[in-house]
Structure formats: C-alpha cells, structure tokens
Amino acid sequence: MSNAKGRRVVAGGSGSLGSLAALHQAADEARRTDAELLVVLAWEPPGGDLANRRSICLVPMASLRRDAGQRLLAALDTAFGDTGPGVPYQGLVVWGTPGRALVETADQGDDLLVVGVGCRGRLRRALFPSVARYCLAHAACPVLAVPPSPLESELASVHRRISLRMPLDARELTDSRP
Structure with missing residues (x-):
C-alpha cells in the first residue's frame, strides 16, 4: 500500500489529545505532499519487559499486542471517524517506548515525523519523559512538533x-x- 514516490509521514497514535492533533496535522501533510501516512502505537508490557518476565502472573504477549492494536484502531476512529484520514495509510503496532518506536519507524531521510507536544506540568515532566523531545533529539528526518490546542x-x-x-x-x- 506504499505510494509510488516512497514519501512517508509518520505520527504516533496513542489517542491522547496531543496525538490526535498530531494525527490531523500528519494527514494534512501527507495529503499536501502526496505521501503515505504511517500511524504508530508503541506498547510495552505493564511495568516494562523486565518486570513482566519477573512477574508471577505473566500476561500473554499476544493479548497485550492485540490490546495495543485495539487502542490504535480506537485512536484512528476518534481522530478520523469512519471516513479515515483521506490518504493512503497504515497502522503499525510496535513493541517499545513511544519515542524510540517513532524514530525507528521514521528512519528514511525523506520521511516526516509529526509529534504532538501536549501540555506538560512540572510533575509530569519529572515522571514521564517527553516523546517529542526524544524525537527531536534522535530523529534522522525532519520533525514537525504540533503545539497543543x-x-x-x-x-x-x-x-x-x-x-x-x-x-x-x-x-x-x-x-x-x-
């Protein structure tokens, strides 16, 4: 389902308000540049991979991946409804942290990585690393940071x-x- 020119616009699809704004901007960019839209949802076992392996009650990985796929479909439905984004697109469920998954997916020089920056207070910044900052620091392609509404x-x-x-x-x- 790849387009002839090979251009890709990559965006995260977690379903957060920031990701929904980024998805709309990414669809607009894909439409404007005749590119394919790749919507990525990163997932990890609760507590991370190491915690899951040491847990007494292992959650089956297939179940976790299926749940991630359902979250991605829900985010796409929330963002675009039944009509979809109006451009060729693919949904990708990737095991890993969100920043790393986005950067590794947008690995071609002519890709465009679109991330939402979201509203972040001091406590949230201290507890949760910023996906947008990670992408800006590590991406090998241009990154478009979409400010919060x-x-x-x-x-x-x-x-x-x-x-x-x-x-x-x-x-x-x-x-x-x-």
Whole structure:
C-alpha cells in the first residue's frame, strides 16, 4: 500500500489529545505532499519487559499486542471517524517506548515525523519523559512538533476545578475571547 514516490509521514497514535492533533496535522501533510501516512502505537508490557518476565502472573504477549492494536484502531476512529484520514495509510503496532518506536519507524531521510507536544506540568515532566523531545533529539528526518490546542489547557483547567470540587460557572466555558 506504499505510494509510488516512497514519501512517508509518520505520527504516533496513542489517542491522547496531543496525538490526535498530531494525527490531523500528519494527514494534512501527507495529503499536501502526496505521501503515505504511517500511524504508530508503541506498547510495552505493564511495568516494562523486565518486570513482566519477573512477574508471577505473566500476561500473554499476544493479548497485550492485540490490546495495543485495539487502542490504535480506537485512536484512528476518534481522530478520523469512519471516513479515515483521506490518504493512503497504515497502522503499525510496535513493541517499545513511544519515542524510540517513532524514530525507528521514521528512519528514511525523506520521511516526516509529526509529534504532538501536549501540555506538560512540572510533575509530569519529572515522571514521564517527553516523546517529542526524544524525537527531536534522535530523529534522522525532519520533525514537525504540533503545539497543543488552546482548548486542551482550558479543558485541563476545568477538569482540575471539578476534581478539586471548586465552583465552576458554565458561562466561563462559553466566554468569547479575542
């Protein structure tokens, strides 16, 4: 299902808000450049491979891979619905960390790697390494970093207020800002 020119646009498809924005940008780039879209979902056993091998209750790898494939299909459905991205595409389920899986998939010089940067607070940055930073540092091809939607930070703010049981005025949500 590869295109004649061999151009590829690679993007992660975890289903996060950042990845959904990146998927839309990647589909636009693939359409604009007549490229094939490769949507990658990286997966690892819970706790990593070493923890899984040492576990008393081993989870079958085939089951974990199947679950990852279902998450990828759900992310594609969330991003594009039944119509799909409107360009030739492939979904790839890759065993490994997200950054490494994306960089290893986008291994040709004329590939374009599209990543969402997402909203990240101090605690999240300390606990979870940034996939976008990893890709920017290690990719052998151009990387397009898609900034988070302004709505993402507003949604996070509303979620925080609700979880802290703070009052929320619904008029704030519809307030028009220049």
